[in-house]
Amino acid sequence: MSLLQREREIIVNNEYIDRFDFDEVEEFIKGASKDLFISYKFRTSDHMLVQPRGGFPTYDKVFQLYKEFKEANVDVLPLTIDSNTRLNDYASAKKMLALSEENDVDMLNGYPLVNHGYRTTRKMITHYNTPVSLRHGTPDARLLVETALASGIFEIEGGPITYLLPYSKNFPLDKAFLYWKYVERVCANYSKLNEPINRESFGPLSATLQPPAIVIVIQILEMLLSLEEGVKSFSVSFSQTGSMLQDVVSSNVIKKLSRKYADRFGHKDATINLVYHQWMGAFPRNKEHSDSLINTSTVIAAMVGADKIITKTRNEAFGIPTKEANAMAVANVKYTLGMLKGLPKVGDEEEEENLTNEVDEILEAVFNDGADTLWRQVFNSIKKGYIDIPFSPHIINANEVITIRDPQSNIRILKKGNLPISEKSFAFERSKIKLAEGERVVEKIIQDIGIML
Numbered sequence: 386m387s388l389l390q391r392e393r394e395i396i397v398n399n400e401y402i403d404r405f406d407f408d409e410v411e412e413f414i415k416g417a418s419k420d421l422f423i424s425y426k427f428r429t430s431d432h433m434l435v436q437p438r439g440g441f442p443t444y445d446k447v448f449q450l451y452k453e454f455k456e457a458n459v460d461v462l463p464l465t466i467d468s469n470t471r472l473n474d475y476a477s478a479k480k481m482l483a484l485s486e487e488n489d490v491d492m493l494n495g496y497p498l499v500n501h502g503y504r505t506t507r508k509m510i511t512h513y514n515t516p517v518s519l520r521h522g523t524p525d526a527r528l529l530v531e532t533a534l535a536s537g538i539f540e541i542e543g544g545p546i547t548y549l550l551p552y553s554k555n556f557p558l559d560k561a562f563l564y565w566k567y568v569e570r571v572c573a574n575y576s577k578l579n580e581p582i583n584r585e586s587f588g589p590l591s592a593t594l595q596p597p598a599i600v601i602v603i604q605i606l607e608m609l610l611s612l613e614e615g616v617k618s619f620s621v622s623f624s625q626t627g628s629m630l631q632d633v634v635s636s637n638v639i640k641k642l643s644r645k646y647a648d649r650f651g652h653k654d655a656t657i658n659l660v661y662h663q664w665m666g667a668f669p670r671n672k673e674h675s676d677s678l679i680n681t682s683t684v685i686a687a688m689v690g691a692d693k694i695i696t697k698t699r700n701e702a703f704g705i706p707t708k709e710a711n712a713m714a715v716a717n718v719k720y721t722l723g724m725l726k727g728l729p730k731v732g733d734e735e736e737e738e739n740l741t742n743e744v745d746e747i748l749e750a751v752f753n754d755g756a757d758t759l760w761r762q763v764f765n766s767i768k769k770g771y772i773d774i775p776f777s778p779h780i781i782n783a784n785e786v787i788t789i790r791d792p793q794s795n796i797r798i799l800k801k802g803n804l805p806i807s808e809k810s811f812a813f814e815r816s817k818i819k820l821a822e823g824e825r826v827v828e829k830i831i832q833d834i835g836i837m838l
Contacts, residue, residue: 440465573615770803
């Protein structure tokens with residue numbers, strides 16, 4: 386038995402789950418319908434895939450949610466996991482699940498997959514025979530991912546940086562890298578049995594004034610860490626920035642550089658997809674304005690040629706959206722996409738050149754670190770502040786980078802902290818910023834965060 390398999394035996398030996406049968410799971414994945422694999426959908430679809438968000442604690446409510454989504458002609462189903470499971474607190478999740486089932490009240494903010502178990506969940510996944518994307522935010526997702534894959538969920542979102550620094554305050558970063566290394570290897574092993582398991586990074590980060598250069602650097606690094614373990618299908622992503630120009634430029638650069646670095650590191654056989662998240666910041670309370678924001682996001686997704694769009698609803702400002710609101714959003718996005726064909730290609734050479742330079746400069750600094758493995762190079766770079774996520778709550782994040790918007794709503798780097806970008810690149814950023822006389826930066830930041838309100 387390999388070292389990895391011994392580790393897997395220990396991980397699944399957990400009091401909160403049913404006995405794990407690896408041989409049966411392998412046979413299931415080997416014979417699973419190709420329609421359950423989003424990597425297959427990406428390869429064979431002639432349109433942008435549409436995926437909503439959503440998850441409830443009980444099996445019955447998720448089953449009904451999926452029914453509603455299927456009637457709205459959804460391409461990819463979501464499974465959002467509850468926050469207790471995200472913290473590996475399966476005992477609390479079990480109690481809250483029991484209360485939810487007993488009282489028909491949602492005591493969890495998502496589906497406690499580990500407690501439901503893979504045998505139960507698989508019945509629902511195979512019933513709908515549609516790809517399901519696992520959304521969670523867990524630094525240690527080893528048991529969760531084992532359970533998901535055994536259930537027939539063949540897309541796993543997250544990564545050691547994107548599911549740690551924006552979500553956690555003090556979970557050890559080195560452990561997150563090692564735990565995600567485990568996830569990548571399990572995904573890579575199962576990929577050999579049927580279609581590839583798709584891994585997807587989480588580009589929105591803290592969803593607050595994120596400069597495209599940092600987003601793209603992190604997307605490329607999580608992609609390389611995944612491909613290094615044998616994953617063959619990976620999705621890079623970013624979210625709507627609030628500037629149409631910046632979204633178009635970001636998409637051109639992330640597509641170009643993710644391919645370049647995958648090839649440079651010997652992964653020419655890997656498939657790379659682009660995912661676009663509709664607006665992730667604070668939504669307006671005016672529902673007509675929300676509709677307009679969502680429609681604009683859809684137009685941008687079409688302009689940047691995304692392979693998948695992840696939708697929002699007009700109810701975002703009022704708590705967790707209902708299944709009906711989510712289904713309506715999917716139907717509206719699909720209707721809008723149907724009108725957006727044959728769009729002209731647009732861009733901005735100067736902006737694209739500067740963003741490309743910034744990403745290359747930061748990545749070269751990461752790769753020049755003296756550590757013997759890529760994950761250690763990335764780990765050291767975060768500690769040095771070479772990678773610095775604005776508004777991250779994690780204690781290891783430098784939090785020295787300050788960003789604001791320019792008059793055209795592009796996100797600009799006002800203070801670069803230890804980011805290893807050249808003086809030329811930084812001067813370009815600063816040249817675009819126009820602060821009014823007497824305007825305080827902190828007030829500008831607050832205003833820029835609430836740009837859509």
